[in-house]
Amino acid sequence: MFTVAEAPAFTGGHLARLAAGTLAAVRVPGFLDPATCRSVTAALDRLHTTPYDPGRVPTPVLRFGPALNDHRLPGGTLDADRYWAEADAARAEWHRAGIRPDPVAISLARLGAAWGAAVVPATVGGRATFGGTLREINAGLLTHYDDINREFPGGLFDQHVVAQLAFNLYVSVADGGATTVWRHRWDPDDERHRDAYGYGPGAVEGRQRVELPPHVGDGLLFHPGHFHAVAPNRGPGRRVAFAFFLGLTTSGHLVVWS
Template identity: 70%
Template sequence: MPGTTALDPLFHAADAPRFTDRHLATLAAGTLAAVRVPGFLDPAVCAAALAAVDRLPTADYDPARVPTPIVRFGPALNDYRTANGGLDGRYWHDAEAARAAWQRAGLRQDPIALSLARLGSAWGAAVTPATIAGRAVFGGTLREINAGALVHYDDINREFPTGAFDQEVIAQLAFNVWVAVPEGGGATTVWRHRWEPADEQARDAYGYRPEAVERFQSVSLTPQLGDGLLFNPANYHAVAPNRGGRRIAFAFFLGLTTTGQLVAWS
């Protein structure tokens, strides 16, 4: 079972046989920490996706910005944010290049498409790409995180305070599905704490030092092959280093809009 510090009884991590609309709603509302569906993808789909990883043009982050090595495929909006809160025009070129590379990789069972379809079925309406001036953004990155990730949060409305999309997003969720897991370690921890100005005293590169969250309740989940995980990334979260093996996940964000739609992006 997921490890929990029992303070707020609503802030816990639930294992479930499938995602439901109730899970999505409570995560959006902030009254649940995380939902994990063991075996969300079966081993054959995971194996095919892992085989495709070597056919994708992956790269490391700039170590000056991301001090722990993280291998990535696919553009993330936040990496293209300009100083005035806009979007660097290079994003669209890189998004098209990533779509082309994904097609060339030739996955017969696309883990991103499968995940989006199942989450749409749970919500009761298809998940659609978020758009900017009518153009669909890229959704579905790959991240190989073996040395861990700093404590940080993701919040599209803080990252782009004048608005990122044509759609108005009122709550953001993060989805991960693992196609390779390490022999040990690699847990995702989510804290019952969201950014406040005083946290900037603990700023460290793209994230924060542990002191920013040390007083707060948390849940930790160690991934197993094929697990699907949803949580609200406005809560601080981090990844522990591996103990042998590779930790590879496909990931995207979901946004609940003012019209009740779910949109996706990376």
């Protein structure tokens, strides 16, 4: 039940099984070819990256593009003025950078083809959210989970999301940096193990898990409601990936955000 599927392309069945929790992850090797990965990586210097707030994410992570969770106010509401300003600025900067081929557009087109309908941005009050952050994670990430419905319990999107998936596309990797996904979702008892934005090892002790080392060009999908973590790099190099969330809605469509 909790296994990793490796396939030449994503399918609608993969997405459905991930949403249902009967697959741990799906990996498509060579989702983006090596030459395109090199071209994209070489062009990334044209983008302005910033670190996550160290008060919230103590491990250093560089990123381009805003994430909704970083603009969440106490009580689970959106800091709308700040978020929309950053989203508009990121879209303009991405357009100016002119990175071609566009790895985010390629990814969304292929995932939409797999599902049978185009992936569209999640919207808030009719405005399209930003989808497709770039993240450089060299020092790892703590064990954590992502769930838009818990992060914004009063609801955020115009659409109603019933299942959330996480997508990563690796354009540069280093030794190490594996993603571990545990067969465990949040339970109130986990708060005993709270550590900054994530959780200590006790929260997942004894749980079934899979390890997913990154490879250049890999496309990876998993259910981020399962606790997951990223190991630090073990040597020189950059672990760089484009990332976004997919939401399966009550209407059966897929929406995207970061």
